[in-house]
Amino acid sequence: MGGIHTNVWYVDDDVDIEKSYPQIVEAAEWLKKNEVVAFPTETVYGLGGNAFSKQAVAKIFEAKGRPADNPLIVHVASRPHVEKLVKEIPHEASKLMDAFWPGPLTIVLRGGEGVATNVTAGLDTVAIRMPDHPVALALIEAADLPLAAPSANLSGKPSPTTAQHVIHDLTGRVAGVVDGGATGVGLESTVVDCSSDTITILRPGGITKEQLEEVVGHVEIDPALTDDSHQPKSPGVKYKHYAPSAPVTLVDGTSSFLQSIVEKRKEEGIKVGVLATEETEALYKADVVIPCGSRSDLISVANRLYDVLRRFDEANVDEIYSEVFTEQGVGTAVMNRLSKAASGNVIKE
Numbered sequence: 203m204g205g206i207h208t209n210v211w212y213v214d215d216d217v218d219i220e221k222s223y224p225q226i227v228e229a230a231e232w233l234k235k236n237e238v239v240a241f242p243t244e245t246v247y248g249l250g251g252n253a254f255s256k257q258a259v260a261k262i263f264e265a266k267g268r269p270a271d272n273p274l275i276v277h278v279a280s281r282p283h284v285e286k287l288v289k290e291i292p293h294e295a296s297k298l299m300d301a302f303w304p305g306p307l308t309i310v311l312r313g314g315e316g317v318a319t320n321v322t323a324g325l326d327t328v329a330i331r332m333p334d335h336p337v338a339l340a341l342i343e344a345a346d347l348p349l350a351a352p353s354a355n356l357s358g359k360p361s362p363t364t365a366q367h368v369i370h371d372l373t374g375r376v377a378g379v380v381d382g383g384a385t386g387v388g389l390e391s392t393v394v395d396c397s398s399d400t401i402t403i404l405r406p407g408g409i410t411k412e413q414l415e416e417v418v419g420h421v422e423i424d425p426a427l428t429d430d431s432h433q434p435k436s437p438g439v440k441y442k443h444y445a446p447s448a449p450v451t452l453v454d455g456t457s458s459f460l461q462s463i464v465e466k467r468k469e470e471g472i473k474v475g476v477l478a479t480e481e482t483e484a485l486y487k488a489d490v491v492i493p494c495g496s497r498s499d500l501i502s503v504a505n506r507l508y509d510v511l512r513r514f515d516e517a518n519v520d521e522i523y524s525e526v527f528t529e530q531g532v533g534t535a536v537m538n539r540l541s542k543a544a545s546g547n548v549i550k551e
Contacts, residue, residue, distance in 0.1 A: 209378035210369065219336040221344035226337070229380050230344035237377035238262050240354035240368045241341050243333035244386040245306050245408060246361040246508065247368050248277060248351030249376065250341070253287070256318040259350050263320070265375040268357040273323040274350040275308050275391070276330045279342040287328050287348060288314050294418045295396035301417045304334035306391040306408030321350045327397045337382035353390065354379075360444050360511040360543070363388055367512060388505035389535050394421070403427075406535040408504070427538065446511045448475065450522045450544040455551025457485040460523055463549065464488045467521060475519035477510060479503070482525065490517040500533045507539060 209232075211225035219226065229239050236258035238251040249265060251258035253276045263270055278284055281299075284291065288311040291299075295309050313328035322328050330348075333339065342349055353361040354368045354376075362368045365381035372379070392407035394414065402422040403411060414421045453460040460476065464486060467474050475490040479497040494510045495502030514522050524540055526548075527533045541548075 206374055206377065208369070208373045208376055210365070210381055211378060212381045213337050214383075219340040221340050223340060225380065226340050226344050229341055229378055232377045233258075233341075233345040233347060233349065236261070238265055239341075239378045239380060240362075240365075240372065240376060241338050241351075241380040242365070242382035242385055243277070243335045243338045243351075244304075245333070245388070245390050246363055246385055247354040247365065247379075248333075248338070248349070249354035249368075249372070250277065250349035250351040252318075252345075253321055253348040253350040254316055254318060256320055259318045259320045261376075262350060262352065265372055266352065266355070266357045268352060270320065271323050272352075273325060273329060274321050274352050275393075276317065276321060276328060277338065277342060277349045277351045278330055278332050279339045280332075283342075283348045284311075284330055286314065287317050287330060288312060292396055294401060297417055298394065298396070298414070299332075302409055302413075303332040304339065305332070306334070306387050306389075307331060308391045308393040308405075308407075310393065310395040310397050310404065312397050317348075318350070327395070329393060331391050335382070335385075337380060341380060358445055360446060360508040361390065363505075363508050367508075386505070388507060388509075389532075389539060392535070395424075406538050408532065408535070410531045410534070412531065444508065444511065444539050444543040445545070446515045446522065446543070448514060448519050448522050450477075450511075450524060450540070450547070452526050452540060452544050452548045453523050453551075454526045454548055457482050457525075459551040460525065461486055463523060473518070473520045475514045475517060475522040477514075477522060477524035479525060488523075490514065490519050492517075497527070500527060500531060500536060503527060503536050504532050507536060511543060 236255045308331040356371045363385045387408040392409040393405040395402040404424045474488045476486045476488040483493040
């Protein structure tokens with residue numbers, strides 16, 4: 203695929219964005235014509251298309267090279283949009299919407315009649331969220347459509363946190379990119395299943411288990427997150443994800459243990475990259491060492507993770523070795539993404 207002219211619309215997200223903003227109006231017109239357009243959210247850039255149009259959704263899968271059995275998240279700007287997509291909004295789901303929308307929380311509900319079947323990959327549920335980004339909300343309102351939107355990258359690659367990442371991956375493959383600057387959270391939304399009596403986290407993200415439980419009480423964790431024998435139910439977790447070109451290995455051990463691995467690989471003529479933190483960067487003597495935030499502030503690690511993985515591609519390393527992080531709070535989401543990038547490869551001291 204390729205050869206489509208890709209428009210780029212620059213929008214300043216520091217000003218009051220309204221749906222009448224000229225660049226927003228132009229991008230929305232493409233969406234109304236069932237073309238696909240990338241746009242910023244507070245998590246990562248999304249690749250949006252009309253969630254009611256099977257044709258538009260097919261273009262999303264084609265542009266990304268995404269497997270068609272991998273469902274998509276639908277982005278909305280209002281509760282009426284939600285009501286057009288689902289059979290009902292359970293009480294607990296409504297409480298979560300009140301607490302965390304707009305924001306990085308995706309809620310899985312029983313699907314209604316209108317949503318395109320390729321959005322849900324044939325499931326009887328649909329995943330919905332309201333992004334906390336003025337450009338995203340203005341675009342959805344201007345199009346007056348709920349937008350099916352996975353991350354705006356080639357399938358399997360690190361998710362895009364800047365318009366430049368999107369342009370690198372998808373120029374010639376999509377109708378346009380709305381450039382609203384860098385995103386905020388840096389990791390995709392938390393996905394929770396509210397389609398049954400038990401509320402279950404299907405994918406960890408910017409909203410933590412602890413935050414959810416403050417609103418609705420006990421929340422389960424999908425067994426598929428820790429046991430590969432279970433079939434995952436969430437959009438965006440079924441296949442290898444977030445991976446740079448070079449293979450990634452997680453190293454669960456001390457900095458000196460990780461450095462010993464680096465030295466051995468360098469002796470074998472391998473160009474080695476290390477994903478470190480600000481606290482440990484100076485401890486490594488690799489070909490490329492990139493700090494990914496501070497170990498004392500895992501939100502900073504989440505913010506920078508995808509950008510750092512893409513920088514290893516730019517450095518053209520042969521192998522990447524990464525430190526690991528505590529699986530508490532947002533660290534759960536960080537480790538989920540790193541484990542996916544590494545295809546589960548871990549060396550323990």
